[in-house]
Amino acid sequence: MSYDHATIEPRWQAFWDEHETFKAEVDRTRPKYYVLDMFPYPSGSGLHVGHPEGYTATDIMARYKRMNGFNVLHPMGWDSFGLPAERYAMKTGTHPRDRTYECIDNFKRQLKMLGFSYDWSREIATTDPEYFKWTQWIFLQVWGSWYDQDQGKARPIAELPIPAQVQAQGEAAVRAYQDEHRLAYLHDAPVNWCPDLRVVLANEEVAEQVEAGHEVIRVPMHQWMLKITKYAQRLIDDLEDLDWPTSVLEMQRNWIGRSEGAEVVFELEAKQGPASQLRVFTTRPDTLFGATYMVLAPEHPLVETITTAAQRDAIQAYVASTAHRTERERQAAAAEGDKTGVFTGAYAINPVNDQRIPIWIADYVLMGYGTGAIMAVPGHDVRDHAFATTMGLPIVQVVAPAPGDSGGDSINVQAQAYPEPGVAVNSGLINDLPTAEAKAKITQWLADNGKGEARINYKLRDWLFSRQRYWGEPFPLIHKPSGEVASVGVDALPVELPEVEDFNPSETGEPPLAKALAWVELPDGSRRETNTMPQWAGSCWYYLRFCDPRNADAPWSSEAEQYWMPVDLYVGGAEHAVLHLLYARFWHKVLFDLGHVSTREPFQKLVNQGMVLGATYVPRDPQVAAGPKRVFVGDEIEEVQLGDVVEYVHKQTREPLTIQWDKMSKSRGNVVNPDEVIAEYGADTMRLYEMFMGPLEASAPWQPEGVAGCFRFLGRAYRLFFESPKDAEDRARTLAQGEGSERQRRLLHRTIAEVTERVERMAFNTAISSLMVFVRDIEKNDETLGRDAAGIFCQLLAPFAPHLAEELWRALGNSASLTYEPWPKADPAMLVADTWTLVLQVNGKRRGELEIPASLDPKQAKDEITALAMASEAVSRFVGDKSPKRVIYVPGRLVNVVV
RNA sequence: GCCCGGGUGGCGAAAUGGUAGACGCGGGGGACUUAAAAUCCCCUGUCUUCGGACGUGCGGGUUCAAGUCCCGCCCUGGGCACCA
Numbered sequence: 008m009s010y011d012h013a014t015i016e017p018r019w020q021a022f023w024d025e026h027e028t029f030k031a032e033v034d035r036t037r038p039k040y041y042v043l044d045m046f047p048y049p050s051g052s053g054l055h056v057g058h059p060e061g062y063t064a065t066d067i068m069a070r071y072k073r074m075n076g077f078n079v080l081h082p083m084g085w086d087s088f089g090l091p092a093e094r095y096a097m098k099t100g101t102h103p104r105d106r107t108y109e110c111i112d113n114f115k116r117q118l119k120m121l122g123f124s125y126d127w128s129r130e131i132a133t134t135d136p137e138y139f140k141w142t143q144w145i146f147l148q149v150w151g152s153w154y155d156q157d158q159g160k161a162r163p164i165a166e167l168p169i170p171a172q173v174q175a176q177g178e179a180a181v182r183a184y185q186d187e188h189r190l191a192y193l194h195d196a197p198v199n200w201c202p203d204l205r206v207v208l209a210n211e212e213v214a215e216q217v218e219a220g221h222e223v224i225r226v227p228m229h230q231w232m233l234k235i236t237k238y239a240q241r242l243i244d245d246l247e248d249l250d251w252p253t254s255v256l257e258m259q260r261n262w263i264g265r266s267e268g269a270e271v272v273f274e275l276e277a278k279q280g281p282a283s284q285l286r287v288f289t290t291r292p293d294t295l296f297g298a299t300y301m302v303l304a305p306e307h308p309l310v311e312t313i314t315t316a317a318q319r320d321a322i323q324a325y326v327a328s329t330a331h332r333t334e335r336e337r338q339a340a341a342a343e344g345d346k347t348g349v350f351t352g353a354y355a356i357n358p359v360n361d362q363r364i365p366i367w368i369a370d371y372v373l374m375g376y377g378t379g380a381i382m383a384v385p386g387h388d389v390r391d392h393a394f395a396t397t398m399g400l401p402i403v404q405v406v407a408p409a410p411g412d413s414g415g416d417s418i419n420v421q422a423q424a425y426p427e428p429g430v431a432v433n434s435g436l437i438n439d440l441p442t443a444e445a446k447a448k449i450t451q452w453l454a455d456n457g458k459g460e461a462r463i464n465y466k467l468r469d470w471l472f473s474r475q476r477y478w479g480e481p482f483p484l485i486h487k488p489s490g491e492v493a494s495v496g497v498d499a500l501p502v503e504l505p506e507v508e509d510f511n512p513s514e515t516g517e518p519p520l521a522k523a524l525a526w527v528e529l530p531d532g533s534r535r536e537t538n539t540m541p542q543w544a545g546s547c548w549y550y551l552r553f554c555d556p557r558n559a560d561a562p563w564s565s566e567a568e569q570y571w572m573p574v575d576l577y578v579g580g581a582e583h584a585v586l587h588l589l590y591a592r593f594w595h596k597v598l599f600d601l602g603h604v605s606t607r608e609p610f611q612k613l614v615n616q617g618m619v620l621g622a623t624y625v626p627r628d629p630q631v632a633a634g635p636k637r638v639f640v641g642d643e644i645e646e647v648q649l650g651d652v653v654e655y656v657h658k659q660t661r662e663p664l665t666i667q668w669d670k671m672s673k674s675r676g677n678v679v680n681p682d683e684v685i686a687e688y689g690a691d692t693m694r695l696y697e698m699f700m701g702p703l704e705a706s707a708p709w710q711p712e713g714v715a716g717c718f719r720f721l722g723r724a725y726r727l728f729f730e731s732p733k734d735a736e737d738r739a740r741t742l743a744q745g746e747g748s749e750r751q752r753r754l755l756h757r758t759i760a761e762v763t764e765r766v767e768r769m770a771f772n773t774a775i776s777s778l779m780v781f782v783r784d785i786e787k788n789d790e791t792l793g794r795d796a797a798g799i800f801c802q803l804l805a806p807f808a809p810h811l812a813e814e815l816w817r818a819l820g821n822s823a824s825l826t827y828e829p830w831p832k833a834d835p836a837m838l839v840a841d842t843w844t845l846v847l848q849v850n851g852k853r854r855g856e857l858e859i860p861a862s863l864d865p866k867q868a869k870d871e872i873t874a875l876a877m878a879s880e881a882v883s884r885f886v887g888d889k890s891p892k893r894v895i896y897v898p899g900r901l902v903n904v905v906v
Numbered sequence: 907g908c909c910c911g912g913g914u915g916g917c918g919a920a921a922u923g924g925u926a927g928a929c930g931c932g933g934g935g936g937a938c939u940u941a942a943a944a945u946c947c948c949c950u951g952u953c954u955u956c957g958g959a960c961g962u963g964c965g966g967g968u969u970c971a972a973g974u975c976c977c978g979c980c981c982u983g984g985g986c987a988c989c990a
């Protein structure tokens with residue numbers, strides 16, 4: 008029997024478990040390395056081969072760093088609150104908790120089969136009361152804080168200075184003042200309510216349900232919000248020092264969406280008491296002279312007060328219709344450039360020229376951005392132009408192309424908006440100024456005259472932090488009869504979920520917890536908060552809990568936190584590029600401000616692994632493919648070999664098909680189950696193939712033939728150590744002492760150097776290729792491995808194929824695991840060959856090569872080497888009798904003769 | 907529309923501005939075998955008058971030298987999208 012993964016792998020997994028090989032403890036005498044995977048939601052369908060790609064990469068780094076003397080923290084856990092378990096409960100009656108733990112067991116079984124070097128003693132699940140106790144605790148920290156603008160950080164609410172006049176109004180006023188300043192606050196936020204299903208839908212779910220014929224309306228609900236916007240600037244600034252992919256940095260910046268401009272105050276023509284002004288944000292204050300109307304979002308609070316009697320019915324109808332339009336409909340209309348809106352009857356006064364301009368409402372203005380109101384400059388804004396054209400509103404030009412700009416004469420703002428910068432025209436005090444200067448001057452003028460000020464605005468909005476669900480963390484808050492909201496107190500944590508029969512919300516949309524009256528109603532007449540936290544909550548801080556997961560007295564000890572943090576390497580899917588990473592960074596900064604953590608940022612280096620794609624087959628004929636969609640899966644097709652090329656046909660119909668690669672998903676039927684791969688080839692092969700497919704960051708198709716290739720490589724490696732006689736047990740080969748022949752030693756040290764450099768770069772596919780070259784080379788020269796060379800090979804192989812590496816290591820007579828063997832170092836002397844290859848070029852074209860003895864130093868012996876090159880047959884043949892114009896010598900590489 | 911990636915053999919891919927295609931798959935040929943599997947060896951970008959010529963999505967440019975740098979396109983994957 009040759010390489011037998013089915014025996015080797017369970018044996019070593021049991022060994023690691025038994026010896027707690029990967030258990031990590033704080034050890035200040037050693038450098039630490041914290042390598043983290045984005046922990047999975049344990050879904051019912053188990054792992055597919057896409058999951059282990061990132062996990063294998065982190066495992067390689069964990070094992071590599073251990074061998075380099077680092078104290079490695081490499082944990083795994085479960086992001087186990089989530090909708091699927093709750094949906095499953097509604098369908099089957101199985102409690103979400105039972106379902107969740109079933110799924111966790113299955114995930115864990117699959118992960119353990121892959122031989123990852125997790126410290127399983129640190130396993131956590133966000134659904135565990137011992138875990139969410141501290142999620143609730145962190146929420147109380149956030150709720151119990153306010154943001155001090157002067158100091159630029161969060162502080163405990165008790166330290167909030169209370170103005171004298173508030174103080175004078177008594178306790179209730181003080182409390183209200185504090186509540187206003189807390190980082191967590193209650194707010195009536197609109198949600199997508201689906202009365203038929205009695206659920207609140209996420210934006211991306213709305214389209215699906217509307218298509219299914221369900222009504223979805225936007226209704227305001229009492230919601231908890233977190234003031235992430237206070238951290239907008241810091242969330243941008245601190246990206247600076249992170250070793251993250253530029254694409255993720257860019258996405259975060261765009262999401263936060265900083266823009267500089269001015270806030271401008273417009274007086275209302277008809278004074279309505281205190282509501283006598285309208286504030287707008289604009290990035291183009293230089294176009295203020297071109298503002299010909301204003302637009303409020305339909306939800307804007309002033310709409311009610313300013314609307315004139317004559318317009319009231321029309322306005323009310325429009326506001327109502329907006330509420331009923333789904334996001335999707337509004338987007339679809341926007342895509343077609345449709346603009347709708349209604350005149351309120353009211354007018355505002357343009358502060359720069361005292362012109363009277365009408366105020367409209369329109370749903371292209373969003374309540375959530377800026378002030379929910381805009382000044383419209385149709386001459387220089389495409390959207391305003393479309394609206395003005397539809398409604399017949401005046402269009403004025405106030406910017407002209409700068410002198411010298413091409414096409415400057417053909418500007419006609421009546422026909423088309425001119426949004427580009429240029430110079431101001433028809434604009435009073437800023438006439439003839441270039442846009443940038445015009446902006447600065449008019450902003451100064453506004454400030455001097457009390458009509459506005461410079462302002463920075465962010466797209467980022469406060470974080471809607473509550474959900475009307477059962478399967479999430481309860482808020483540790485109560486509502487007193489007085490209306491006061493209070494903490495349950497840290498001693499009362501965790502607030503556990505009540506047992507309920509029915510996981511559906513009530514008809515009115517109240518969360519399912521509201522029906523658990525025995526839980527909700529407290530003896531003193533207080534009622535518990537019945538919303539639950541979103542799934543993000545648990546994943547916002549799990550990396551901190553991993554530092555000290557069994558701490559019963561605190562979420563983590565500062566000793567553990569200061570030792571392990573920050574995460575040195577964080578690997579996960581690009582789908583979390585914005586939200587998860589932004590929310591986690593936000594919480595981390597709050598905890599930093601309050602002194603609970605010691606680093607400003609949680610994740611130092613971030614890598615996004617690519618997707619593993621699965622195969623489906625579609626008709627090859629473009630005519631047919633354009634018709635009704637037909638997709639076939641693996642067992643319906645047959646491969647036909649035509650020369651070099653493989654063709655696919657349908658088994659029964661013989662219809663020619665073409666292969667199509669997509670993200671693996673259950674619904675597409677293109678999922679590959681790791682259980683089957685491991686059963687056939689073993690975990691080492693699977694790990695190796697996942698890494699060999701291509702660069703970690705790139706998506707790549709899952710090709711079964713490639714898996715077999717990796718399996719063959721491991722078999723070859725095995726045969727260097729073992730012989731497998733026909734009728735007997737495998738027996739270890741007798742290896743000679745030392746590192747083998749001179750040739751073998753050179754190869755060995757080159758392999759060490761290459762693998763090391765490539766693992767450092769996380770270029771695992773090429774590191775594996777080096778190992779393959781080594782094995783092939785030894786085998787091909789029919790050499791016996793030197794004993795020491797064999798040991799080093801085991802060490803190099805260990806991060807990639809740890810089970811086999813351990814097995815071979817033991818065959819060399821070692822009794823301990825090689826987990827903590829020091830990583831081998833290449834001997835520089837062994838990296839220098841007797842000769843080196845000089846490439847010969849004539850006019851930049853490769854014409855031949857020369858072997859140069861190493862005695863001619865590439866850097867010193869330039870003249871000798873070029874002389875050799877000039878004298879060579881390859882060069883002289885192409886140079887002929889022409890005289891060389893120039894000879895370029897690249898030390899150690901090539902000579903290029905230019906004639 | 908905007909912002910990020912990516913286009914290299916039949917396929918997955920490799921290549922600090924310096925020998926394009928390492929390594930693996932697939933294919934062809936051979937060895938071993940009664941036979942097969944397994945294993946091993948050789949060949950495998952295209953064209954060729956066998957000198958060489960051409961080749962990294964397309965068109966230009968910089969350079970002694972470009973897959974790599976610059977400009978303009980095309981295709982493709984992902985993210986965001988009325989953000990004032």
